[in-house]
Every structure is written in structure tokens, then in C-alpha cells.
Amino acid sequence: MKLSIGKKSGILIIAAVILVGLLSGFLGDYISDNIIEKIYFERAVDLAKTTALMVDTDKLKVVRDEVMDIFNATEDPVSSEDWGSEEFFAYLDKYADIVQMPEFSYVRDQLRSVLKVNHVSSVYICYFDSTTNGTIYLVDAGYEDACPPGCYDPYYSEEARIAAINDPSAGMAPVVSKTPEYGWLVATGMPIFDENGDIVAYAAVDMSMDEIADVKNGYNRMMAGVLFLVSIIIIFLGILTVRKAIVNPINILSATSVRYCDEMSKGDDTERHDFADLKIKTGDEIEVLADSMKKMEQDINEHIKDLLYAREKLDTTMDQAEEMSALANADALTGVRNKRAYESEEAKLNADISAGMNINFGIAMIDLNDLKVINDNYGHDAGDEALKIICRLICDTFKHSPVYRVGGDEFVVILKFLDYEHRNELFGVFKNLIEYQQEEGNIDKWRAVSAAIGSADYDRTRDKCVADVYKRADEAMYECKREMKSRAVR
Numbered sequence: 366m367k368l369s370i371g372k373k374s375g376i377l378i379i380a381a382v383i384l385v386g387l388l389s390g391f392l393g394d395y396i397s398d399n400i401i402e403k404i405y406f407e408r409a410v411d412l413a414k415t416t417a418l419m420v421d422t423d424k425l426k427v428v429r430d431e432v433m434d435i436f437n438a439t440e441d442p443v444s445s446e447d448w449g450s451e452e453f454f455a456y457l458d459k460y461a462d463i464v465q466m467p468e469f470s471y472v473r474d475q476l477r478s479v480l481k482v483n484h485v486s487s488v489y490i491c492y493f494d495s496t497t498n499g500t501i502y503l504v505d506a507g508y509e510d511a512c513p514p515g516c517y518d519p520y521y522s523e524e525a526r527i528a529a530i531n532d533p534s535a536g537m538a539p540v541v542s543k544t545p546e547y548g549w550l551v552a553t554g555m556p557i558f559d560e561n562g563d564i565v566a567y568a569a570v571d572m573s574m575d576e577i578a579d580v581k582n583g584y585n586r587m588m589a590g591v592l593f594l595v596s597i598i599i600i601f602l603g604i605l606t607v608r609k610a611i612v613n614p615i616n617i618l619s620a621t622s623v624r625y626c627d628e629m630s631k632g633d634d635t636e637r638h639d640f641a642d643l644k645i646k647t648g649d650e651i652e653v654l655a656d657s658m659k660k661m662e663q664d665i666n667e668h669i670k671d672l673l674y675a676r677e678k679l680d681t682t683m684d685q686a687e688e689m690s691a692l693a694n695a696d697a698l699t700g701v702r703n704k705r706a707y708e709s710e711e712a713k714l715n716a717d718i719s720a721g722m723n724i725n726f727g728i729a730m731i732d733l734n735d736l737k738v739i740n741d742n743y744g745h746d747a748g749d750e751a752l753k754i755i756c757r758l759i760c761d762t763f764k765h766s767p768v769y770r771v772g773g774d775e776f777v778v779i780l781k782f783l784d785y786e787h788r789n790e791l792f793g794v795f796k797n798l799i800e801y802q803q804e805e806g807n808i809d810k811w812r813a814v815s816a817a818i819g820s821a822d823y824d825r826t827r828d829k830c831v832a833d834v835y836k837r838a839d840e841a842m843y844e845c846k847r848e849m850k851s852r853a854v855r
Contacts, residue, residue, distance in 0.1 A: 377606065381599045385592055405551055406539040409572050413536070413555040416479050416488060417568040422559040424468035428503055429492055429566055431466070432514050435459050436494070436501055444499075444519045445512070460515035469504060469514065476506035486550060486571040487511075490557070493567065503566055536567065614651045617643065622658070696770040698749055699756040707769040707777055711831045714779075718823075718830060727780035727788055727822040728834045730842035731759055731795075734815040734849070736774040747811040755814045758802060762795040777835075780820070792818060817846035 436442060443456035463469055476488045489505040489512065500518040505511035537554035554569035621639050645655040694706035702710075717724050733755045740748040752774065759768050759776055766784040769777045780788050795818060803813040819841025821834050828834050 381596070384599065385596060388592055388595060389588065405572060406553070409539050409551050409553045409570050410536075410555070412479070412483055412485065412572075413553050413568050413570045416476065416570065417555045417557045419479070420472060420475055420490065420557055420568060422557060422565050424471050425490065425503070425557065425565050426559065427468040428463065428466065428472060428514070431463050432460060432501060432503055433492065433494075435463075436515060436517070442497075442499075442517045444517050446519075456517075457513050457515055460513060463514045472504045473506060476504060477508075480506045484572075486573045488571075489569050490566050491554070491569055537569070611651065614645050614655075617645065699753055699770055701756055701760065701776075702767055702769045704769065704771045706767075707771055707779075710767065710769075710779060714831045718825075718828075723825075725785055725823065726834075727785055727820055728831070728838040729763070729778040729780055729788075729792075729818060729820040730835075730838040731755070731776040731778070731816050731818045732842055732846060733774040733776075734817060734846070739811045743811050747809070750809075751811045751814050754802065754812060755816050758795065758798045758814075758816075762791050762798060780822075788820065788822075792820065815849070817842050817849055819843070819845050 439456070439459065443450075443453045445453075447453040472490070476490070479485075480488045487505065487507050489507070490503045492501045492503055493499075494501055497519065502512040502516040502518075503514055505513070536556055537552070539551055539553040542550050542552060551572040552569065554567040556564045557566050557568055559565050621643060624639060643655055645652055694702055694709070696703040714724070714726065733752060736748055736751065739751050752770075756768070756770065756776065759778065763778045763780065763784045765782045766778050766780050769779075771777050778784075784791060799814065799816060803815065805812065819838050821837035821841060823831075823834050
């Protein structure tokens, strides 16, 4: 064979994947790195410059001097790393009177005017102390969780802040940071100069990465459309190539086979040479197939035995396929039915609804809480164990209804028969099982699972399909999750 069908198909697929991958990589990097970051970095810098220009430097000097006098008089300042400790609050008490200063209130109101009219996470003024290589916060515009005056950060971990120490007039170049407290942020700062050109402090701005992510998603959707069009073109060209190189020769063989079988069934001319007359020179498996079919004309009787054997093998394969189908409907981790099985059952229920049958069922949505926290803190094995535990509690509660795992931490129960009739009691049983499991989870924290549950009943007067019931159950589940979070906060 000069070039096999496998090689031809492989070359086509590789070419398509390489093309799509290159377009995705180059266009994605260009849009994300060169456009989005540039736009938002410039926006943050402009806003920091505007803030630095509008601040009353005379009043800010008063605040700065008061803060730094107290800071310099403190032998061991307590850093923000100890936030929440008694020592930290005792340290901040030294600066309590500064908040009452009219100069402080005036500058803070100026910053809040910036915060109100711009979509930013925070606006604040800080001072870089070259002696301790630390940052001292002077004024924060935040209404909640604001850094009080005197709050001390001892580190310059970001390269941009180190550069600001070396060249104060340049300010802090925009950087992206990620912390558990504040998430993804774009942060930058610009110097505040007085009338003599001396640096008083730095006006800093933090912009949330969520907005950047939204814009990036918009560009990604646009790129997805471009890639889709490119894929259509590649598929079209691929079909033409495959048709010419593969489909047409196979059609010739197929037509010859039909003609051969028809003539053989009539008993006309049992010594036919239909395949022997074919001139197929493709240089691949199709040519080999044509040569094999030429030989078939010579030993058709022996092939009948092969066909009977193939029939037996086919029956065995069908049995194996049924077994594989059953396995395909089971979730590999928990053993309950998977999303594919749920979609099959949903289709059956929709057919009954469309037929106007009098059916009664409900849907319970159950979502395991804090799976990501378990995975992050204890590993994915612990997360898998938590999923198995919540699945067991669900199955122990709803013994007469099918249970499905439709997502990473989401389970669906189609309430039927006795479970449907006693659903309210079973919801209470499930919650009790959860509470008991939490008491048993003192040794291994991930075993103290928690879950939100919501349900909805099928109402033939308002529900046109199963999806309508599913949606209401899903909303009820998320309402339960919000209530649980609210109770946890209180």
C-alpha cells in the first residue's frame, strides 16, 4: 500500500487539530495579553493618577505625619499578618484618634467620591517606609473591611513595589495578585506630590479581575465563532477529500456487490467475473479489499461457513454491547446511575407527559457543600470519599426511587411510588442522617458532609416537561444553600 486509509485520516485530523490549536493559542494570547491587560492596566493607572491629583496634600500631610509619628515611636509594629489577634488590635488602638481628625475625614471623603463613580474594589492611600521596607496604610475609602490608619504590611513581595521604592516618582506598575481574602485583583499606585514636588504618599487602586474575566470571555466567544467557521471549512474540505479518495471507490465496490448478489440469487451464470473486471488502483486498503472480493468470486461456498460463524460472533457481540450499555449508565465513582441514565429516564417521562398520561413524580436536587474546599485541603481522595458518603445517605433515604449523579457534586432523585407519597418525611430523615454523619465526622473532617436539598413536584397544570420540574427543584436547592450559608455567617 502506498498510503493507508489510517494515514490519510490521521493526516487530515492532525492538520485540523494543529490549525485550530495554533489559531486558538495565538489569537487567545494576543487578545488576553495584549488587549485586555493593556486596557485595564491603563485604566487602573489613569484612575490612580486622577486620585493622586485630586487629594488635598496639605490635609494628607497632617494625617501622614500623625500616623508616622506613632509608627516611628512604636518599637515592634504588629503587621497585618496578625489581623484579628489581640496584639494587632492593641497596636491599632494607638491610631484610633486619627480617624476622628477632620483632615482624615476630608481625605477619606475625597477617596470615597472616586469609589462611588468608578467600578473598583478599593481606593486607598499608603506610605512606603524605606527604613522597615514596609507599607503603612493612611486612609482607606472602604465602607466595610477597610484597612485602618497605621495598618502595617512588612513585605514588598511584588517586583512592582520594589521598583517603586527604588524610583518613587514612577509609582507602582500594575500587577495581578491573588489572595484568599480579596481574590484576583489588578493593583497599581501613583505618587501624590505636594506643591514643592515632594512625594507625600501613594494613591493606590485595586480593580477586580472579575470584570476582566467577563471581557475575556466575550473575546473568547468571538474567537470560538471564528474557530467554528474555520472548522466548518476544514470539515468541508475533508469531506471532499474523503469522498474522492474513499467513498467513491467503496460505492463502486458496493454497486458491484449488489449486482453480483442479484445475479447469483437468480442462478444466472454462477461463473461471474464482476469484481475481476474492476480497475481500482487507490494504493490503500480499498485496493486490498477489491482484490479480496475478486478472490471471493472464486470461493463463495467457503465464505458461507465464514458468514455463519460471523453471525454467531455478532450475536455474542450484541450481548456484550447490552452489558456495556448497562455499565455506561452507571457512575464510575458512586455506582449510582449517571447523567446519561437520567437523560434516558427524562425522555421516557416526557413521552408519558406528551401522551397525557396521569403520572405522579417529583424531583429532589441534592448538592454536596464545600467539595472544592475538601479537595483543596484534604486531597481529591477525600473529596471522592465525601461524594460516596453523601451518595450512600441519599440511597439510604430514598430506597424506592432512582438516584442519579448528574454533576461533580450534584445528585438527582426522581421521587416515585412510596418515596413520592412520603417525600416530606423522607426529607426530614435525610437531614437527620446528615446531622448524624456530621457528628461521626470528628476524626476525618471531610466525613462530616453537608448538603443542600430542594424539591419540586410535577404539576400537570403548569409543567410541560420534566425540565420545568427540574428547574424548580434546582432553584429550591440553591435557596436552601443560601439559607445554610446565611446561618453559617450568623
